[in-house]
Amino acid sequence: MADKKAKKVTRNLIADYLNITPTATDTDFRLMGYGFNTLNETFGAQVDKKTYVNEVTSSSTTRAYDSQFPYDYDLAVDGEGKYDTAAPEYLQEIGELHKTGSDCETDYVKVKMYKPVVEGSTRYFEARKFAVSIEPTNTNGAGGETMVATGNLNCIGDPVLGYWDSVEQTFTDGTYSETLETLTVESAVGATTGTTKITVTPALESGHSYVYKTASTVAAPALNDDCSTGYTMWNGSADITAVTGNIIRIVEVDDQYRAKKTGSATVVAKA
Known part of the structure; x- marks a missing residue:
């Protein structure tokens, strides 16, 4: 097999979208881009370890996941287009109004912009959708500084595999089937x-x-x-x-x- 140079995946090739209208009939996914300093993925694998009577070294089994997506963003408002601030404003309101339960739950999509579902496609990309509960933690800022907010998106259940339509800004679960x-x-x-x-x-x-x-x-x-x-x-x-x-x-x-x-x-x- 011939050598093929690997392509390193930079952070900008993973796009993150948050549905800011979880109770509406139609979703409104907004890019978590402008203002976000970090938005990471912590898998949170839960491991059981056992050492059997015939062993000296323990054996491990991954039994569950407690995944979350820690974030921090510079607090900004009223941005549109490439400066869209709808996602951080939505997150901020949850903490400021002390929302709980289902009022803190929505859908979150991570898109692999480096993985088109069809070779050469510039529209459809592999994606995972998560049901998440939002955990706001802090909003901090010293005098003269931009306010910075932190928190976590905590997974509810397992991810749903599917694909992202970058034109319609929608997620579809399942395998992409190309049609004319x-x-x-x-x-x-x-x-x-x-x-x-x-x-x-x-x-x-x-x-x-x-x-x-x-x-x-x-x-x-x-x-x-x-x-x-x-x-x-x-x-x-x-x-x-x-x-x-x-x-x-x-x-x-x-x-x-x-x-x-x-x-x-x-x-x-x-x-």
């Missing part, structure tokens, strides 16, 4: 005669590109079909020459021109 996703394609008159303006949602995924085909009928490709031939490249914004009433099919492909998403519309071209 659907694009919503709309056609309107273009800027010049014989052209149409195409809009596509959702937005193009990082590392992907568009190809298209237009005719009286255009069949959809299958997942991972090679679309390097028979289609025309499209930059996602330029008007396309097409005939009103024909079908235009847009295919989102990866860097090897394999079909990942597709959608179609009836052409409306400028007369």
Whole structure:
């Protein structure tokens, strides 16, 4: 077997998300990033040791886990986007209001951003979801210093294995099963005669590109079909020459021109 250089995993390649609306129907996972100085994982393996009558050295058995995630963050508020402070504000409120029981429980997801579930994917990554109880411990700060809060996320039961959707910011349990996703394609008159303006949602995924085909009928490709031939490249914004009433099919492909998403519309071209 040939040597393969190992890749060291740096802390920024593990993403942490906390659901700040645990009682709502829809989850609202927020990145535990900005403001967090540390967010570690303590496995807390519980070990039983026995020395049998025929032994001198004891034998060990791991019988359970008491896992927790110690954290500390610089207290900050009202941040949005890359400076989102919703997660630390949620944690802070639990301690400040002395919440207990189920009011301190939510879901926490650790994402391996270095482990895509499909080779080359920039959207779906291996992840573990934990039910946790929040244990705020301290908020400290000397004069003139930023306040620092500490605490633990304590595990309730075992982790759930699944994958993280980095676009929708959602966790799905189980093994990822890739499917050909659907694009919503709309056609309107273009800027010049014989052209149409195409809009596509959702937005193009990082590392992907568009190809298209237009005719009286255009069949959809299958997942991972090679679309390097028979289609025309499209930059996602330029008007396309097409005939009103024909079908235009847009295919989102990866860097090897394999079909990942597709959608179609009836052409409306400028007369």
